Amino acid sequence: MHRLLIADDEPKIRRRLSQLIDWNALGVEVVAFADNGRQALEMALEADIDLCMVDVRMPVMNGLDLIQNLGAVKPGVLCIIISGHDEFEYAQRAISLNVFDYLLKPINSEILERTIRRAVQELDARSRFEELRAQSMELLHRR
Numbered sequence: 001m002h003r004l005l006i007a008d009d010e011p012k013i014r015r016r017l018s019q020l021i022d023w024n025a026l027g028v029e030v031v032a033f034a035d036n037g038r039q040a041l042e043m044a045l046e047a048d049i050d051l052c053m054v055d056v057r058m059p060v061m062n063g064l065d066l067i068q069n070l071g072a073v074k075p076g077v078l079c080i081i082i083s084g085h086d087e088f089e090y091a092q093r094a095i096s097l098n099v100f101d102y103l104l105k106p107i108n109s110e111i112l113e114r115t116i117r118r119a120v121q122e123l124d125a126r127s128r129f130e131e132l133r134a135q136s137m138e139l140l141h142r143r
Helices: 011-020 037-047 063-073 088-096 109-142
Strands: 002-007 028-034 051-055 078-083 101-104
Touching: 002 011, 002 037, 002 109, 011 028, 011 109, 028 037, 037 051, 037 063, 051 063, 051 109, 063 078, 063 088, 078 088, 078 109, 088 101, 101 109
Parallel strands: 002 028, 002 051, 051 078, 078 101
Antiparallel strands: none
């Protein structure tokens, strides 16, 4: 089961996202919520997350700075931006931070589910790759 953190400064948005799709059916558990970027970074480290849904505009630390900081300490976490703003500057910086996807509010359940399915496939593929790499290294060391 993959672990997800939802970071948005609006409680209604956090609640809606957590209820919008059947997370368990997709192999995802919502493990933490944060209302600002700094809190999200702390929770991401404590909860050992795989996925992060992040609003761009949040107090204390914005979503893009959160993603940058998170990438420095947990580079394997897939980040999905959720934003009410389709400003080019945000999208450009998101690309430079290797964001998995950029979804505009209001979030459509079909688009969210499709995005999460792709994210889970990516995480599963990474996991399989790491397993194969570890097995290969073990075989090499045996010889």
